[in-house]
Amino acid sequence: MNKRARVLLLNAALGPLDYRVDREHEVEPGSIVLAPLGPRQLAGVVWEPERMPSDAEVGDNRLRPLAGVYDLPPLGAPLRRLIEWTADYYLAAPAAVLRMALASASALDGSRTIIEYRATGHVPPRLTPQRAQALERIGERQGLVRELATIADVSEGVIRGLVKAGAIEAVEVRVDDPFPVPDPAHAPPELSLEQHAAAAALADAVEKREFAPILLDGVTGSGKTEVYFEAVAAAIRSGRQTLVLLPEIALTEPFLKRFAARFGHVPVAWHSDLRQSQRRRAWRAIASGEALVTVGARSALFLPYRDLGLIVVDEAHETSFKQEDGVMYHARDVAVMRGAFEHIPVILASATPAIETRQMVAQGRYRELKLPGRYGPATMPDIEALDLIATPPPRGRWLAPKLVEALGQNLEKGEQSLLFLNRRGYAPLTLCRACGHRFQCPNCTAWMVEHRLVRRLQCHHCGHLMLPPAECPECKAEDSLVACGPGVERIADEVALLFPQARAAIVTSDTLWSPAKAAEFVNRMEGGEIDIVIGTQLVTKGYHFPNLTLVGVVDADLGLQGGDLRAAERSFQQIAQVAGRAGRGVKPGRVFIQTHEPGAPVIQALVSGDAESFYAAETEARRMAGAPPFGRYAGIIVSSEKLEEAVETARLIGRTAPNVEEMQVYGPAPAPLAMLRGRHRQRLLVHARRALDVQNVIRDWLGGLEWPRNVRVAVDVDPYSFL
Incomplete structure (x- = not known):
């Protein structure tokens, strides 16, 4: 007798579908299967029918048979329950969550070898800029042609050309070699x-x-x-x-x-x-x-x-x-x-x-x-706020005199320093001094950021690139473009001017784009090859450099801008983390925080080390406002390539908002990033008491509405970004 199985396919547009299980196949909840869908075949997972109701029951005689069952362990019940919970809580399609569990399509097939490619060290006679970029970025890495093309940020044709030129070679790779087993008794530490x-x-x-x-x-x-x-x-x-x-x-x-x-x-x-x-x-x-x-x-x-x-x-x-x-x-x-x-x-x-x-x-x-204390002889660093109004840097500079003096002292002692500014590139804004024209991304409501090291203007939201023009596109004035504000590259220029003998390194996602690059940076720091690091938030986490004894926070006010719910908390965490890079060995550490508001609660808490009072005040402010964790937020983001469609859909959602006790709906309003990747964006914010099942309210509310096919409506439960 044939059986039937309810299958959740890797297609977020579909709900679960029923299939016939023929005699040659054995399935159970969690089995990973191959199922026909029209002319295609898709991977999916067998689910309990009672936990994944189907929209329409189909008779046994109309069911299509499963195409196959993979020889893999079934997904366990705890993982299936997690997928259900995640989809329900975050208002996502179960298939979209399942895709993260089946995150390697090639892993579903049996054991085999594949052909990958790697650089040979040979430099071809015809070395175009793209070929040179590819060989530099690939380095000692290997992978499929498309993977190397992605790593190098070039087309697949460039990689194939390098293969023909002998600069890249094919290599056969076994894909299922066993991993070594960690030994819990290998080197147990001495703990306090x-x-x-x-x-x-x-x-x-x-x-x-x-x-x-x-x-x-x-x-x-x-x-x-x-x-x-x-x-x-x-x-x-x-x-x-x-x-x-x-x-x-x-x-x-x-x-x-x-x-x-x-x-x-x-x-x-x-x-x-x-x-x-x-x-x-x-x-x-x-x-x-x-x-x-x-x-x-x-x-x-x-x-x-x-x-x-x-x-x-x-x-x-x-x-x-x-x-x-x-x-x-x-x-x-x-x-x-x-x-x-x-x-x-x-x-x-x-x-x-x-x-x-x-x-x-x-x-x-x-x-x-x-x-509560650091390990061994290490102590917490001394932290001092530098008032940029009372003692500003010289005109055209960004580092206060006291911080510059401390950097010089550290260089003389042979100790390492870190300058933190959470802003990539050279300058966040480029404008024309003649007419005031500002360079904005054509796809986003964002300024183009100058990256002087690679001579490009770049949007940090969609990745759009352009070369810095020789003249202003608005008024045609030549040599009139000026960089406004500092990024890490500009701070690095200032360091090079002040300390030409110092060995500096810029550490951002532009320079540490892979784990291998991160390992190279760590090795250089541990080997004493770097004197001053200039970095973004990438250097605030997890690194341990015993000879790093000075940290300078270039702009502590940057994270407090924008009215974000978590702005103060996030600034405190970020600066506390970067300050924690100083003095982790036997040498004591110092931290200087440059700010225009030395009396701000965040800065006072950092300098005094009184984190508990800061957190208590922030927690009470959240409690009074009914903000998380004492209340609930959900963002509704409407986007479309056509502005009028986005606005009309957002207004439709706003005027049909349900009247629920202790739930307010704010908006719609244009998102702070009103255009992102070529799509116009509107936002609504749902604010509710903690006990309210806001997901069901939103599910019923939006489920009864229709909007144009080109419009996307996304729900962000417990949002962290309000852009």
Whole structure:
């Protein structure tokens, strides 16, 4: 007798569909299958019918048979429950969430080898600028032709031309070689009494095999990584898997190095920079249970771990854990939910925990373990605010005299310094001094940012590039263009002018675009090859350089602009994190914060070290406003290539807003980024009390409306960006 199976396909436009299961196939909930859809065949997962209702019941005689069943472990019930919860909470299509679990299409096939390509070291006689760029960026990396083209930012034809010229060669790669097993007894650290107590508590939570959300709250340099490594060791000893989430791809390589020093081997890595063959190998090892420790970006959260025993969210306060497109989930919160479904502990490690996390501790829902002091002889750095109104930099400069003096002293002592400015490029705005014309992106409501090192103007939202023109496009005046404001490149120019002997490095996502580049930077810092680092937020997280003793925050006021709900909290976290890079070894550290508002609560809290008072005031302000975590927000973003369609749809949504007690709808209004990637944008904001099931309200509200096909309506539950 034929059976039927309800299948969730990897097509976000469709709901679940029923298929016939012929005698030669055996399926169960979670089985990964191949199913026909029109003339195509799509991968999907068998689901429990009662948990995934179908829009229309079809008789057995009309069902199409499954095309095949993959020889892979089924997705476990905890992961299926997580997919359902994520889709329901974030108002996303279940298939869009499922796609993150089946994130490597090639992993579904059987064992095989593939052909990849790598540079040979030969430089062809005909070296065009694109070929030179490709060879420089590829370096020692290898991958498919399309992967190398993406890495090099050139067309596939350029890569194929280099293959023909002998500069790139083919290499056969085995894709399913086993990963080495980390050894929990390889090099156990010497822990302080406080660290040992925290590590023992975490290891005990792993051994109990129960859901336990734990905040590991330790100051920068307190050894949080070494402490939670002991929980990882406990999971390895029990033969269970661990997932460590990191907020930035650039942190992956330094983390792998620290992990290998503790456990003898690197863990399995999962991030967007992996080659297709690496993704396939990692996915299959995770699904089979062979990969005992995985470290990755937020997408690693949805992978099909066979026997998960522990989740660690490192730098858990980081806003980059919030996905801003597609399924707009927050990895920190989804990690806690996965821990609940898997019945395992979840460790949230942070020196500056988010107010939402602190509130969960205050309510007794999360346990807190504190590491109040730095490890060993290291002490917290001295922090001083520099009033830019009282003692401004010289005209045309951006570094205050006292900070310049400290940089010179550090150079004389052979110690390293860091200048932090969260602004890439040379200048955020270019204008014509003759007519005032400002260079704006044609696709976005954003200024073009000058990148002088590569001689380009670039939009940081859509990536649009243009060469700096010789004359103003508006008034045709020559040599009239002027850069306004500083970016890291401009600060680097000032450093070169002040200290021509200093070896400086610019560290941004433009220069550290891969884990390999991050590893190269770390090696240069540890080798003493860099005197002064000028960097963005990329250098605020996770790095440990014992000889770095001076930090200068160039513009502490930058993050306080724009009226963002979390602006003050985010500024405090960011500056506290970058300040924490100073004095992590035996040498004491100093931090100078340049500001026009030295009396601002954020600056006062940083200088005094009184984080608790700052957080208490911020928490009370949120409570009074009914803002998260005491209330709920949801953003509704309407976009279209036609302005009138976006405006009319937003107005339709606004005037049909339901009248629900203790829920307000604000807008519509043009988004601060009123155009993004060529699409006009309108926003509405839903503000509701904490207990309200706002998802169901929005689902019913929007579900009853129709709008033009070209209009997109996205819902951002618990938004972090209001742009």
